[in-house]
Amino acid sequence: MKCEQDLHIMLQDENMQNNVLKMIIDVANKKKIPFQRQAVSRSTGTDTDSFAYSAEGVASALISLPLKYMHTTVETVHKDDVENVINLIYDVLLQVKPGHDFRYIK
Secondary structure, three states: OOOOOOEEEEEOOOOOOHHHHHHHHHHHHHOOOOEEEEEOOOOOOOHHHHHHHOOOOOOOOEEEOOOEOOOOOOOEOOHHHHHHHHHHHHHHHHHOOOOOOOOOOO
């Protein structure tokens, strides 16, 4: 994954809820927000792993901001990537209405 080449949407079977993931990808495509897909076969190393398994589980997916030099004083991101992550999260949240049900079987 590269900075200045779109935000990342993690695709991971075990922790990512596919209905949430589909909503994120659909919104990104509809709003023409560029993104890269990243497949992960195990844990992501983020809090998303914990959310997915807490209590009864929380419908979760991961949008990742590409950056360089994480956890240093010179951590670097591209301004366009930050704006795209903000816009994607905002536009996805507008799709979620009160009582929205992400369950597979209802």
